[in-house]
Amino acid sequence: MEIEKILSGIIKKNENKILLIVMDGVGGLPHPETGLTELESAKKPNLDKLAKSGMCGLSIPVLPGITPGSGPAHISLFGYDPIQHQIGRGVLEVCGIGMEMNRDDIAIRGNFATIDENHIVTDRRAGRIPTDENKKIVQKIQENIKEIKNIQIIVQTVKEHRLAILLRGKGLSPFVSENDPQKEGLKIKKIVPLNDDAIFTAEVLNEFVDRVEKILKGMDTKAKTILLRGFSKIPDIDSFEKRYLLKPVCIASYPMYKGLAKIVGMDVIQGLDTIDDEISALHKLYDEYDFFYLHYKKTDSAGEDGDFNKKISAIEEFDEKISKIMHLKFDVICVTGDHSTPCVLKGHSWHPVPLVIVSKNIMPDDVETFTERACSRGLLGTIPAKDIMYILLASAMKFEKFGA
Amino acid sequence: MEIEKILSGIIKKNENKILLIVMDGVGGLPHPETGLTELESAKKPNLDKLAKSGMCGLSIPVLPGITPGSGPAHISLFGYDPIQHQIGRGVLEVCGIGMEMNRDDIAIRGNFATIDENHIVTDRRAGRIPTDENKKIVQKIQENIKEIKNIQIIVQTVKEHRLAILLRGKGLSPFVSENDPQKEGLKIKKIVPLNDDAIFTAEVLNEFVDRVEKILKGMDTKAKTILLRGFSKIPDIDSFEKRYLLKPVCIASYPMYKGLAKIVGMDVIQGLDTIDDEISALHKLYDEYDFFYLHYKKTDSAGEDGDFNKKISAIEEFDEKISKIMHLKFDVICVTGDHSTPCVLKGHSWHPVPLVIVSKNIMPDDVETFTERACSRGLLGTIPAKDIMYILLASAMKFEKFGA
Numbered sequence: 112m113e114i115e116k117i118l119s120g121i122i123k124k125n126e127n128k129i130l131l132i133v134m135d136g137v138g139g140l141p142h143p144e145t146g147l148t149e150l151e152s153a154k155k156p157n158l159d160k161l162a163k164s165g166m167c168g169l170s171i172p173v174l175p176g177i178t179p180g181s182g183p184a185h186i187s188l189f190g191y192d193p194i195q196h197q198i199g200r201g202v203l204e205v206c207g208i209g210m211e212m213n214r215d216d217i218a219i220r221g222n223f224a225t226i227d228e229n230h231i232v233t234d235r236r237a238g239r240i241p242t243d244e245n246k247k248i249v250q251k252i253q254e255n256i257k258e259i260k261n262i263q264i265i266v267q268t269v270k271e272h273r274l275a276i277l278l279r280g281k282g283l284s285p286f287v288s289e290n291d292p293q294k295e296g297l298k299i300k301k302i303v304p305l306n307d308d309a310i311f312t313a314e315v316l317n318e319f320v321d322r323v324e325k326i327l328k329g330m331d332t333k334a335k336t337i338l339l340r341g342f343s344k345i346p347d348i349d350s351f352e353k354r355y356l357l358k359p360v361c362i363a364s365y366p367m368y369k370g371l372a373k374i375v376g377m378d379v380i381q382g383l384d385t386i387d388d389e390i391s392a393l394h395k396l397y398d399e400y401d402f403f404y405l406h407y408k409k410t411d412s413a414g415e416d417g418d419f420n421k422k423i424s425a426i427e428e429f430d431e432k433i434s435k436i437m438h439l440k441f442d443v444i445c446v447t448g449d450h451s452t453p454c455v456l457k458g459h460s461w462h463p464v465p466l467v468i469v470s471k472n473i474m475p476d477d478v479e480t481f482t483e484r485a486c487s488r489g490l491l492g493t494i495p496a497k498d499i500m501y502i503l504l505a506s507a508m509k510f511e512k513f514g515a
Numbered sequence: 516m517e518i519e520k521i522l523s524g525i526i527k528k529n530e531n532k533i534l535l536i537v538m539d540g541v542g543g544l545p546h547p548e549t550g551l552t553e554l555e556s557a558k559k560p561n562l563d564k565l566a567k568s569g570m571c572g573l574s575i576p577v578l579p580g581i582t583p584g585s586g587p588a589h590i591s592l593f594g595y596d597p598i599q600h601q602i603g604r605g606v607l608e609v610c611g612i613g614m615e616m617n618r619d620d621i622a623i624r625g626n627f628a629t630i631d632e633n634h635i636v637t638d639r640r641a642g643r644i645p646t647d648e649n650k651k652i653v654q655k656i657q658e659n660i661k662e663i664k665n666i667q668i669i670v671q672t673v674k675e676h677r678l679a680i681l682l683r684g685k686g687l688s689p690f691v692s693e694n695d696p697q698k699e700g701l702k703i704k705k706i707v708p709l710n711d712d713a714i715f716t717a718e719v720l721n722e723f724v725d726r727v728e729k730i731l732k733g734m735d736t737k738a739k740t741i742l743l744r745g746f747s748k749i750p751d752i753d754s755f756e757k758r759y760l761l762k763p764v765c766i767a768s769y770p771m772y773k774g775l776a777k778i779v780g781m782d783v784i785q786g787l788d789t790i791d792d793e794i795s796a797l798h799k800l801y802d803e804y805d806f807f808y809l810h811y812k813k814t815d816s817a818g819e820d821g822d823f824n825k826k827i828s829a830i831e832e833f834d835e836k837i838s839k840i841m842h843l844k845f846d847v848i849c850v851t852g853d854h855s856t857p858c859v860l861k862g863h864s865w866h867p868v869p870l871v872i873v874s875k876n877i878m879p880d881d882v883e884t885f886t887e888r889a890c891s892r893g894l895l896g897t898i899p900a901k902d903i904m905y906i907l908l909a910s911a912m913k914f915e916k917f918g919a
Contacts, residue, residue, distance in 0.1 A: 178914055
């Protein structure tokens with residue numbers, strides 16, 4: 112990113128506080144019958160008030176046409192280039208279930224799979240065993256395998272046939288091949304190092320797979336081996352403190368978002384289950400931080416379900432909560448989403464996301480309501496999500512002049 | 516381009532069909548008397564219907580302020596960076612007259628010129644000899660020179676003093692100097708290799724010029740030599756099939772556009788003379804392809820002529836034809852131009868080009884008519900032309916999610 116070439120020369124610390132509210136998957140598409148989107152259908156007087164007083168626009172999460180996962184979508188919102196800073200699948204899996212991960216750990220996605228006596232993979236998902244069965248197997252593996260060659264092994268259930276694995280210790284590298292043959296009817300592969308630094312890691316992993324298979328042999332389950340992929344470390348990325356001179360905190364209830372916030376060095380508050388918990392935490396932590404990332408999940412979940420009314424309710428519920436934030440003095444408030452999750456598509460999408468920035472230092476525009484189409488006529492225009500952070504920092508007067 | 520770093524990881528094949536309609540040079544500027552552009556003056560109910568149901572915007576062909584030729588303008592529309600993938604002048608000349616070109620051929624633009632007995636160039640255009648005279652000379656050259664040092668030589672008239680030359684064979688390189696002294700009164704230059712790989716090519720070309728001069732000596736014409744420039748090969752560019760997993764077809768009547776489509780690996784339909792031929796072809800080929808590039812030339816020609824009424828008629832003629840397309844089921848339809856050709860400028864221009872995308876997966880906006888000013892208020896905003904292709908692919912659901 113161009114701005115990275117000058118950022119350290121212009122960023123300055125001050126007392127001003129920034130609140131970034133991410134309504135996950137808030138953007139939508141019109142309902143076929145009404146022609147109105149979820150946001151256009153919801154009653155949301157508080158969000159509309161923000162739109163009226165603020166500067167609106169749309170944001171493109173990654174690139175035009177590209178549908179992002181939560182990882183790249185948040186990396187963008189945090190002001191980093193999501194293509195330059197790709198987060199490995201293993202790391203995202205580990206983030207998603209809230210495992211604590213250190214900077215040198217190797218994170219891995221695992222699948223339980225079925226093999227026959229000749230090591231031919233007959234079911235890459237072991238019949239999608241129930242999550243409870245997965246938990247029992249994982250417990251047995253963890254009891255029997257605590258370390259291999261001085262490398263600590265940590266395993267945890269994700270769901271059904273999926274699990275996450277962390278390797279912790281010295282001399283590890285993520286540059287090893289998968290053992291997944293990708294197709295059923297083929298033999299499970301050996302894990303091989305992709306460069307010389309990874310020879311040791313491949314040895315550890317092959318021994319791990321062997322020992323897992325021995326444990327599974329004695330159990331009444333379709334899970335007979337473990338397929339490993341997505342080997343990755345936490346990306347080497349400047350923290351918010353180093354990059355922006357901010358003291359940031361993450362207020363979120365879902366593990367994935369806490370994990371992503373941790374990657375950029377935010378303090379992460381644990382034990383928040385509901386949006387009310389989150390808003391209480393915001394009040395409690397107000398004095399301690401100058402950057403607050405507040406995450407609201409329900410809009411995305413309803414979109415993924417394709418449940419239009421549920422998404423409207425999620426928007427309306429959150430709108431009501433916003434009134435409880437407004438008396439706190441933030442110098443800059445931004446409300447947006449990490450991506451769109453239109454109910455009609457039942458999943459994430461590439462569509463630009465509505466965005467409002469409220470601050471005494473911005474230029475208010477004519478937008479009167481917080482919707483996709485209204486925000487498209489806002490003064491911000493349609494901008495890459497990775498630019499938003501810099502407009503927030505600027506509105507909080509955290510930049511010196513560039514050049515004389 | 517950033518997207519090239521992730522494209523192969525997210526592109527997927529499906530059954531959905533995309534139709535890209537290029538109304539060449541469709542963008543215009545206001546008539547001095549009416550204050551209305553060509554599009555604003557035309558009656559075009561079908562284009563307006565598309566604008567009403569679709570998502571509109573403007574596209575910048577190459578970069579703000581840059582007027583493109585047809586080459587870079589189309590390369591952009593096809594989703595490639597037009598600055599990174601520049602197409603040589605020789606290749607464009609050859610495309611423009613519909614010569615068949617292979618991947619290792621060297622294409623060259625030639626001018627007949629007049630020289631005196633001391634090889635001083637006295638007229639760089641040989642008095643702009645008539646095209647018929649050019650054809651006679653070219654025929655004689657082709658009869659007498661079929662190959663040099665095992666390199667096949669193919670010559671073809673362009674018009675007036677201009678011709679195109681192809682070298683076909685082993686060991687050729689485009690890295691040779693021109694022999695054009697650029698000014699009259701100077702001696703014609705020897706062609707010299709610009710690196711060691713081009714020594715052989717320079718020898719072939721110098722012998723070619725010598726032999727052409729000998730042939731021309733005996734003829735009653737002002738053409739006494741041949742100036743050569745624009746040496747180029749087909750750019751090494753991923754095909755649509757490789758890059759987008761598409762099966763694309765070009766439906767165009769002019770050689771230039773067929774040549775450009777061939778460069779990106781489209782199947783090119785020959786023998787189409789009119790827009791009616793093109794629309795019949797579209798119907799006939801509907802089942803066989805999943806990407807259709809349909810080119811309409813008359814809007815550009817009228818703009819080049821500076822004939823405002825003719826351009827209005829061209830728009831209205833095409834508008835009527837659109838009704839014959841609409842009952843075909845395309846999942847995504849895009850209508851735009853490759854660039855603007857305002858009648859008041861009598862040529863290509865840098866002005867952003869109106870754009871509409873119709874698909875059930877887009878967000879319709881409030882734009883009600885397909886004009887420059889109306890589309891500028893559309894939800895797509897003003898975007899680089901090279902991004903359009905990715906929005907079309909996204910709307911056709913041809914992308915997997917990027918990241919998790």
